[in-house]
Amino acid sequence: MIPVPRYSCVIEDCTQESKKGIPMTILEIGNTPPDFTLPKDGGGAITLSALRGGPVVLYFYPKDDTSGCTQEAIEFSGLKTEFEKLGAKVIGMSPDPVKKHDKFIAKHDLKIALVADEDKKIVDAYGLWVEKSMYGRKYMGVERTTILIGADGKIAKIWNKVKVPGHAAEVLQETKALIA
Known part of the structure; x- marks a missing residue:
């Protein structure tokens, strides 16, 4: 079995430095997002490029x-077949470890791929590791x-600070429009 790298990230068109001191891409329509290879649920890895x-x-x-x-x-999983008909792949990313992703998928019968960015270098490179406030x-x-x-x-479309209800259906509509 070939060992899977924990992560790697190739940044193009960088214009800022992230909070962790690594180059960060400005996410804008038309830009190339940072490439990565991350471990995925069930074993193996996904490379964006x-x-x-x-x-x-x-x-994210x-x-x-x-x-x-x-x-x-669950909403993205429910629409997986529709995304596949369009030739689209759906990938979720969080800092949770692969073992936690595996349990999450089994518990909720999820159908989408989840990648683990445990050290948060990729979410940081995308500028999405941010200060939040609760109570x-x-x-x-x-x-x-x-x-x-x-x-x-x-990048064809970006949704920031996503409100979950109905979001997956909206993304599906934009994906249909993208390939039309």
């Missing part, structure tokens, strides 16, 4: 098995964001 040739829905979420993250994963307490966390990447590897 290897998915070129078809649309990719890359969604804070944590497995919390209410909003569970609802989002007056400040902490660092993942900003719920979805990026639709075209077959050419360029």
